[in-house]
Amino acid sequence: MKRVNKKVALVTGGASGLGRSSAILLAREGARVVISDLDDAEGHKVVKQIQEEGGEAIFFKQDVASEASWKDIMNAITSTYGKLHIVANSAGIGVGGNVEEVSLEDWKRLMSINLDGVFLGTKYGIQAMRKHGEGGSIINFSSIEGIIGDPNLPAYNASKGGVTLFSKSAALHCAKAGYRIRVNTIHPGYIWTPMVENYLKAQGSVEEGRKFLDSLHPVGHVGEPDDIGYGVVYLASDESKFVTGSALVIDGGYTAQ
Template identity: 50%
Template sequence: MAGRVEGKVALVTGAASGLGKAAAAMLVREGARVAVTDRNESGARQVAGELGEAARAWSLDVTREPDWERVVDEVLATFGRLDVVVNNAGIGVVKDIESISLEEWRLVHAVNLDGVFLGCKHAIRGMRKCGAKGSIINLSSVAGLVGVDNLPAYCSSKGGVRLLTKSVALHCARKGYGIRCNSLHPTFIETPMVDDLASMTGDKAAGKARLARMIPLGHIGEPDDVSYAVVYLASDESKLMTGAEFVIDGGTTAM
């Protein structure tokens, strides 16, 4: 039986670890060939090696447009097409509005929002070269829907991703492209970023228990909880979905 994304080519950013690594693995499992990209080139190469012949690694700093131009062109040359771009790379700074510096604010927005802007722009460019069809999947956050007192830059950047996604979706639809664009909004997921957040008090286990209590279902998510949504949006099963928000938050925004 063919996989759900059989024959498609996907590019995943921030794929050396966390959600990006999990998404790349599931896309390969479901039949895609995957460009594993990350600023951490050695980490990307390790993940691609683990995934086998269906994966190739590229060094990509999502804040640098020349990197995007180079990588998209090389992915097209290597795989012959580009069907899916998962804009996953992201960072966070845990400081409130009085503590965060302008430099930290700009860095978070450069990665989380500028990186997604460039990813959407060059995804469209690449997809138009092979039929103007495809799916762009932008990783926002539950913090792009509700405020968090000590994450002003993260909330701002992820809220920007939410509305950027809708703008891109409408642009592509009105241009007559077969390119869809949707956003994902996960809660706390078992990733290195959440490990760092949980460890801030010095006791990671206690920190994770505290984070879990903030989720109505009572537990932190697993990376594949997000990867399943990535595969759905990457597949033709979601052909009527564009400009939508997929909230994977254990009930957090229902309160």
Template identity: 35%
Template sequence: MTTANKRVAIITGGASGIGRETSLQFARKGDRVVVADFNEAGGQETVRLIHELGGEAVFIQVDVSNQQSVNALVQQAVDTYGRLDVMFNNAGIGGAGPVLEQNMDLYHKTIAVNQHGVAYGIMAAGRKMKELGIRGVIINTASVFGFLASPGTFAYHATKGAVIMMSKSAALELAPYGIRVVAVAPGAVDTPIIQGYKNAGMLDSMRAKVMGGELTKPETVAKSVYLVSLDEAEAITGSVVMVDQGYASFK
């Protein structure tokens, strides 16, 4: 495959956790990666790690809660590499807090990042793929907590439920252009968001409800995201792919 025909993947939240590991996974497989994050230092570190692997990547700073910033991200990626094949809308924050004790600033920030950020990514990538005539794939990070309730994460549940339905709706509308839209639903993944629940006593409970008794590694989720992105997965669209070690079933 020539450089011009190599796939190009934008990965938001690429400075850490699932986003970093997915960036590395795509780079290992020969794709060109646009690492996107608000955290410039972390994003540049991901790019450095990709370059160490011999991969090709650039960092673009983005605020996914701002539609103009997301639009600019997609345009800059295409200006840099000439195409867009994969959009992984992965950036997210925890948004913990009981329903009757919501910090409204945090509530609105959680909605803006986790829900609006995904919506902006779907719109910007979908328009660009349609314009370029690319049969691409848009992958969105949902969660088992888009299906299952637990105390203290009211806003987070709301956003992840929204991601699931936005993915299904967008898949229906973008199908005529050959653009797939898929949600992945991780369970208890060992990321900074999950580690933030240490003081809430949730980690031991999470470990008890997954196959093997350990939190899912971010690189495990990254491998599933990559598989969903392949042409061999062409029949998977409008679906929610559970990447949870059975968490939703065992709960």
């Protein structure tokens, strides 16, 4: 039996990186996957890959910072599948620079995606799941940077720390209301994704940057997207039915130091 068979899953930021891996692995485990992103071309490539592997997926263009866009995609999911069981709020961006260097404009843009987007995805995810009464799982992407501080990532730290505690609040609300909807966070260490690679390019050297990032993890290397995708499948499945308000850390030992 596939682990999330016939469940309907929405994965934001599903065109690349951790969202892409999550979408593909959920589909392999039987989910009907709705991929959302601003990148049409890459989003449709992920859909094509899933379909070629025998899975089911569709793509919608979505701006996770827009409440109107959330209403639109939830209406589309309801009209297409009638139900929603899983939301993986993966979409996010990074902004570097210390607290003196980060502009208010960049701060607000990052918060609108990393924190507002998760709030909206959780809010509308709960509303959609309540309608069918079958329960569900919401997986909000935090980070090791939602647990520890980094002098050069103040905006990212703030957004991911916010995701962590916001998700605990939402988890308690759903549990006490008897919705059978679980809300958890997932906390990746450094994972080799286009976002990380582009960040290193901006710093001047991908090769040296990769070696430095590898050295930060006790296991000796950064992670791969599937390391996180498998965690998403676990939190989405009934295997984690007793898990809510929790933080799943997948970081190669980074935060154990």
